[in-house]
Amino acid sequence: MNDHTTLEEAKQVCPTTTRRLVSEGALLLDVRERTEVASLAFDAPAIVNIPLFELEQRWSELPKDREIVLVCESGERSLKATYYLQFQGFTHVSNMEGGLLKWMRKGFPVIGKRYEAPAAAATSSCCGGPASVASSAGCCAPSSTKE
Amino acid sequence: MKEIKVLGTGCANCKSTIALIDQVAKAKGVEVKLEKVEELRDIMGYGFMSTPGVVIDGKVVHAGGVPGRDKIEQWLTA
Secondary structure (H helix, E strand, O other), rough: OOOOOOOOOOEEEEEEHHHHHHHHOOEEEEEOOOHHHHEEEEOOOEEEEEOHHHHHHHHHHHHOOOOOOOOOOHHHHHHHHHHHHOOOOOOOEEEEEOOHHHHHHOOOOOEEEOOHHHHHHOOHHHHOEEEEEEEEHHHOOOOOOEO | OOOEEEEEEOOOOHHHHHHHHHHHHHHHOOOOEEEEEHHHHHHOOOOOOOOOEEEEOOOOEEOOOOOOOOHHHHHOOO
């Protein structure tokens, strides 16, 4: 099996930066399960779904010369996947922190029925500060949806 | 002395793996240096997705699930 490789700290981007990167040609890689994607998906022009458990077998399908932003529900699975791709030699990869939950709190478009995630919403804000600060700042606009 | 690293982000299986290795090492009277690696970046530097992972003297010997007692005994006596 493999020897250890020292990986660089993963690049983390927010949903706003992610949208800009996508508009500039980046690919979104959603590592959630297919059932999760079927019920609620990111509405973005260039997106592929490779569930995390399939990534070891399928990473070679991805382009190494294109910017890739990895996404999931909360940003945890996609961070793991980001490091895995870095291990495989990908240099143009970044993780979208906060995942789909933060994407929706920003009011960015999704496809499917929106659901609430009270636990995540209560413990953090879309602005990165305490939830109380976020609500007073009014940055957590409701997301637009397509059903 | 064997240097053993157990890689995992703190899941129950990771804790069981550490406990089992420690138990087998004591039972066999084998001196080991047992270390937990919980930082995701360090774990992913070994290039596998499934945890817990076990690294002995720098080589990955196991990835995914709690290893069996027989397997651990083999590692410690090799």
